[in-house]
Amino acid sequence: MTVLNKIGKIRKRNHSLVAFDPDRIVRVIRIAAESAGGFEQDYLEGINDAVFAAGETDDGIAEFLADLVVICLNADPRHHVSNFPPTVEEIQGVVLHVLNSNGFTTVADAYTCFRWGHHWVRQGAISEEQFVRNGYPAEQMNELIDWNQQRGCDTVEGLNEIVRSGQIGRLVGEAVARYEDSLDQAAKRVIERIDAGDKVQLIWVSGPSSSGKTTTTVKLTDRLRRGGLRFLMLNLDDYFWSLIEHPTDWIDDRNYETPEALDIQLITSIFALSSQATPSTNPCIASRRGAASARRPCERSRIRSCCWTAYTVSIHR
Numbered sequence: 001m002t003v004l005n006k007i008g009k010i011r012k013r014n015h016s017l018v019a020f021d022p023d024r025i026v027r028v029i030r031i032a033a034e035s036a037g038g039f040e041q042d043y044l045e046g047i048n049d050a051v052f053a054a055g056e057t058d059d060g061i062a063e064f065l066a067d068l069v070v071i072c073l074n075a076d077p078r079h080h081v082s083n084f085p086p087t088v089e090e091i092q093g094v095v096l097h098v099l100n101s102n103g104f105t106t107v108a109d110a111y112t113c114f115r116w117g118h119h120w121v122r123q124g125a126i127s128e129e130q131f132v133r134n135g136y137p138a139e140q141m142n143e144l145i146d147w148n149q150q151r152g153c154d155t156v157e158g159l160n161e162i163v164r165s166g167q168i169g170r171l172v173g174e175a176v177a178r179y180e181d182s183l184d185q186a187a188k189r190v191i192e193r194i195d196a197g198d199k200v201q202l203i204w205v206s207g208p209s210s211s212g213k214t215t216t217t218v219k220l221t222d223r224l225r226r227g228g229l230r231f232l233m234l235n236l237d238d239y240f241w242s243l244i245e246h247p248t249d250w251i252d253d254r255n256y257e258t259p260e261a262l263d264i265q266l267i268t269s270i271f272a273l274s275s276q277a278t279p280s281t282n283p284c285i286a287s288r289r290g291a292a293s294a295r296r297p298c299e300r301s302r303i304r305s306c307c308w309t310a311y312t313v314s315i316h317r
Helices: 022-035 049-055 058-074 088-101 105-123 138-150 156-164 168-195 213-226 264-274
Strands: 009-011 017-019 202-206 233-235 280-286 291-298 307-311
Touching: 009 088, 022 058, 022 088, 022 105, 049 058, 058 088, 088 105, 156 168, 168 213, 202 213, 213 233
Parallel strands: 202 307, 233 307
Antiparallel strands: 009 017, 280 291
């Protein structure tokens, strides 16, 4: 698609002016799509099928979307003036607007992960090695996919056939054995790190709702306890605001999928107390009233300092 571009410069974060290169927009959109498994993950008939038809390939779709970004940027007449070029943040915001407006929400989420990850690297909050890109562990997931494909349970049709043939018990047994072995290996690695002198203070178990965080936490707790470790176990479900103070969404329903739903200051204070050799108090939530009605003392006289937290807040829509 031929696009008339009148923008010559952009303003970087250090306020310097550099030449506007639309090809960079194509590249970042393509990278985000690749990390999400391709544009086809977001195909929606009647929403973005015209974009797929116009682009044909992933490279073509990325170029088409980048052209839409350039059109949106040029729609602001200020950007045609050399003293008011678009900033990097403005361009990134328009990229997200174009992706979301055309139904590419998965790609937009991946782009957001890259955007904010690089931000925290620049701020020095995390190192480049700690930046996990879009958070998708390709090596582990590919191994899991291969395991499913070998047993023919990687599709709904394959799983239905296993159920019909009466082999579901065998499959569940193999899956449980694999899960238990992964817990053994995880506990072993933690104990080896601590025995080697690594001062482990916090261990996080994270994941979306119903992903098995609590079960995993309990099972790993048992294994680490057998390894001679004692620690304070925290669950973020215990730190939601009371119902009166809880944030609501656009239909006035309580939104449990946002960090603002948690008492962050209380969580921070608990973490600070758990790193000191003094007793701390862990809130016990009365779920029927939705308020922190009681607090149980948690002594920190333990062999190793290890705070286990089940993280339950999801970033997905």
